[in-house]
Amino acid sequence: MKILVCGGAGYIGSHMVRYLGGRGHEVIVLDNLSTGHREAVDERQLEVADLLVPSSLKAVFSRHSFDGVIHFCARSLVGESVSQPYAYYENNVAGTLNLLQAMREAGVSKLVFSSTAAVFGHPETTLIAEDHPTRPINPYGASKLMVERILADAASAYGLRSTALRYFNAAGAHPEGRIGESHQPETHLIPNVLRAALGQEAGLKVFGLDYPTRDGTCVRDYVHVNDLASAHLLALQHMESYEGAHLFNLGNGQGFTVLEVIEAARHVTGRSISYAQGNRRPGDPAVLVASSDKAQRVLGWRPRFTDIGEIIETAWRWHQAPRY
Ligand code: UFG
Numbered sequence: 665m666k667i668l669v670c671g672g673a674g675y676i677g678s679h680m681v682r683y684l685g686g687r688g689h690e691v692i693v694l695d696n697l698s699t700g701h702r703e704a705v706d707e708r709q710l711e712v713a714d715l716l717v718p719s720s721l722k723a724v725f726s727r728h729s730f731d732g733v734i735h736f737c738a739r740s741l742v743g744e745s746v747s748q749p750y751a752y753y754e755n756n757v758a759g760t761l762n763l764l765q766a767m768r769e770a771g772v773s774k775l776v777f778s779s780t781a782a783v784f785g786h787p788e789t790t791l792i793a794e795d796h797p798t799r800p801i802n803p804y805g806a807s808k809l810m811v812e813r814i815l816a817d818a819a820s821a822y823g824l825r826s827t828a829l830r831y832f833n834a835a836g837a838h839p840e841g842r843i844g845e846s847h848q849p850e851t852h853l854i855p856n857v858l859r860a861a862l863g864q865e866a867g868l869k870v871f872g873l874d875y876p877t878r879d880g881t882c883v884r885d886y887v888h889v890n891d892l893a894s895a896h897l898l899a900l901q902h903m904e905s906y907e908g909a910h911l912f913n914l915g916n917g918q919g920f921t922v923l924e925v926i927e928a929a930r931h932v933t934g935r936s937i938s939y940a941q942g943n944r945r946p947g948d949p950a951v952l953v954a955s956s957d958k959a960q961r962v963l964g965w966r967p968r969f970t971d972i973g974e975i976i977e978t979a980w981r982w983h984q985a986p987r988y
Contacts, residue, residue, distance in 0.1 A: 915954025
């Protein structure tokens, strides 16, 4: 297949590109490099374009003929979305709409879309399945849910085949260590913990020790980026036989507390990692754990990194020698 990966210079997108390349697919990366890294991509695959500039998008579609699109471009920080909602609705909703229109004009009819556990807001159950009510509590989650709705409407109106994958906590890095997670600023737990292990993060804070969980800290479901990548390819292949708009939750089905992650990182790195007690971070639900039964049953997805230590180990290789 020839596949367009939008946001392919970013953290999850770059792992997707590597994964597809390793399986013989031809890949073009579309990225505006606002948060993505040129170094994460083979220059020959890169098309610098912006979803908010439709002419730049159309130019990419006129130069290539794609079998499908995997769309990772988004703003994705919960806290920032609360203070800058227009930026989130513009990038995540209007940008995606531009992409969908360009796909339609070019006759490309398969899309895999990055959605998020943030569509669920404060969950009512500990294991979250696809039919759990969606009540996002921040503009980031709301923007992703709006796109899910657009995709359902596009399936009925235009026959678009789409799959929205709601990731829980993407984590880890390619085991070879040449690509990895590098955000500026970094807000995610595992990179912050590993930077603390390296002495680069003096102020590691645990946001809230008074949650109703086994040790008082938030429980999250960490899923390895390469396992996310494999789910995307399975989703594209599934859409060859099935029309409509599909939804899947992607996680490990196992939750770890913030303190358990820190302990696992101490074990992996062999370093001491100290932290301070911080206040709860606004918008953080106590527990977010996916039921991935549907993805396993329907797509045949089998996550390979099920152990938190193994996931952290791959991230640790990257953080000791990041290339960007
Ligand atoms: N945390 C800390 N200290 C830190 C960083 C994080 O204690 O320095 C805690 C957070 O409070 C949270 C957990 O570690 O309880 C994980 O936090 P992350 O920032 O790594 O991830 P989130 O769970 O906040 O975010 C993820 C995705 C978002 C998505 C969200 C759904 O990155 O895109 O899940 O709620 F929206």
